[in-house]
Amino acid sequence: MMKMKQIIMIKYGELTTKKENIQYFIRTLNQNIKEKLKDFSVTTHFDKGRLFIETTKKDHLLIIEKLKEVFGIHEIILGYKLETLEIEEIEKAIGELVAEETFTTFKIETKRSNKKIPLTSVEISKTIGAYLLKNLPNHKVDVHHPDLLIHVEMREQESYVYFKTIKGIGGYPVGTLGKGILMLSGGIDSPVAGYMTSKRGVKIECLYFESPPHTSLEAKNKVIQLATILSKYNGSIKLHVIHFTEIQEAIYKNIPHEYLITIMRRMMYRIAEKIAYQSKAKILINGESIGQVASQTLDSMKAINEVVKLPVIRPLACFDKLEIIDIAKKINTYETSILPYEDCCTIFVPKHPVIYPKINLCREYEACIPVDALIDQAIKNHEIIKINGQEKNDYEDLL
Ligand code: ATP
Numbered sequence: 001m002m003k004m005k006q007i008i009m010i011k012y013g014e015l016t017t018k019k020e021n022i023q024y025f026i027r028t029l030n031q032n033i034k035e036k037l038k039d040f041s042v043t044t045h046f047d048k049g050r051l052f053i054e055t056t057k058k059d060h061l062l063i064i065e066k067l068k069e070v071f072g073i074h075e076i077i078l079g080y081k082l083e084t085l086e087i088e089e090i091e092k093a094i095g096e097l098v099a100e101e102t103f104t105t106f107k108i109e110t111k112r113s114n115k116k117i118p119l120t121s122v123e124i125s126k127t128i129g130a131y132l133l134k135n136l137p138n139h140k141v142d143v144h145h146p147d148l149l150i151h152v153e154m155r156e157q158e159s160y161v162y163f164k165t166i167k168g169i170g171g172y173p174v175g176t177l178g179k180g181i182l183m184l185s186g187g188i189d190s191p192v193a194g195y196m197t198s199k200r201g202v203k204i205e206c207l208y209f210e211s212p213p214h215t216s217l218e219a220k221n222k223v224i225q226l227a228t229i230l231s232k233y234n235g236s237i238k239l240h241v242i243h244f245t246e247i248q249e250a251i252y253k254n255i256p257h258e259y260l261i262t263i264m265r266r267m268m269y270r271i272a273e274k275i276a277y278q279s280k281a282k283i284l285i286n287g288e289s290i291g292q293v294a295s296q297t298l299d300s301m302k303a304i305n306e307v308v309k310l311p312v313i314r315p316l317a318c319f320d321k322l323e324i325i326d327i328a329k330k331i332n333t334y335e336t337s338i339l340p341y342e343d344c345c346t347i348f349v350p351k352h353p354v355i356y357p358k359i360n361l362c363r364e365y366e367a368c369i370p371v372d373a374l375i376d377q378a379i380k381n382h383e384i385i386k387i388n389g390q391e392k393n394d395y396e397d398l399l
């Protein structure tokens with residue numbers, strides 16, 4: 001039997017259009033894959049077309065499941081590596097491999113990145129096809145709907161053969177676009193917003209506002225759990241926890257109640273931006289969706305947004321709640337998000353929140369509380385929890 005080895009191959013897909021940055025994108029993807037697979041013994045190498053992962057056979061399927069959570073992967077292939085560029089040897093190897101497959105019709109598709117090989121891709125496919133037809137008299141070629149599609153790739157010194165490709169989740173490798181601060185509540189929306197920005201290659205740090213004793217430890221645990229799910233896609237995550245109680249109480253005591261939420265959210269945005277500067281993040285991310293609640297009307301967004309300079313990315317701005325729920329279910333955050341624990345916003349909700357807040361009134365009301373001192377204090381006292389995406393997290397020691 002010809003010497004061949006099973007190997008996992010990654011196709012980058014959309015990345016290949018990013019001409020100038022391609023090396024940086026692939027190197028980051030390689031690092032992210034190694035981080036994701038750190039519990040396995042693997043070696044990786046890459047060129048501009050493919051990334052290769054070699055490991056022991058027993059781990060292949062587990063590793064493929066993990067790779068399905070890595071952004072920047074377009075397709076995952078479990079193929080065979082042949083240490084040869086000789087057509088006769090490749091034919092023989094394919095003859096052995098197809099013996100395990102059930103099919104009547106087939107098609108051969110060849111890619112030849114090594115242009116020194118004298119035959120064209122089409123000629124190679126024809127040659128190998130003729131060999132198979134000779135050895136498998138009951139089989140036929142079908143170029144439109146073959147039972148078995150046999151891929152042959154001939155590279156610098158070796159060839160690869162595979163039959164199936166598995167869809168990856170696409171997007172850009174996390175980190176290639178820099179960092180953002182995700183305002184993560186325990187709700188349905190913000191984890192989905194975090195997932196969507198991760199897909200665009202943004203590394204996230206999460207920021208949660210808690211108001212003990214008005215909010216419970218369960219509510220905080222829920223957010224930790226959500227960040228843990230996000231870390232499957234984003235790698236280890238820093239979760240900043242801001243103690244928001246004093247701020248909320250100051251607002252509650254001193255500001256007309258219809259403006260409670262508007263001012264509270266302006267305070268959240270200001271704190272988020274400060275944390276972003278400290279963490280060298282370039283954007284703020286949240287789960288706001290136009291019109292969903294009073295604080296998400298266009299007037300509210302305008303009044304709240306004006307306190308920060310950094311761009312605020314709202315991946316869900318134009319999504320219906322049902323569309324958001326669909327994604328939450330797909331990424332596995334939904335069941336956690338619907339656990340019934342109090343959020344800091346739900347506790348101080350006024351009966352009639354303003355729908356068309358006025359910026360000059362916001363400023364006037366804010367003059368009644370020591371905005372800067374409250375913010376500085378909250379940031380000084382804030383807690384950081386590291387979520388590493390593994391079974392055991394650092395936070396378990398803290399609780
Ligand atoms: P829901 O699914 O109930 O809408 P939500 O998290 O979207 O939950 P909203 O009141 O709509 O809640 O808040 C809008 C956005 O503001 C959230 O998506 C989140 O990004 C941010 N946010 C709200 N509350 C908090 C909080 N306690 N900590 C951090 N971010 C918050």
Ligand code: MG
Nearest residue numbers: 189287288292
């Ligand atoms: Mg919401």
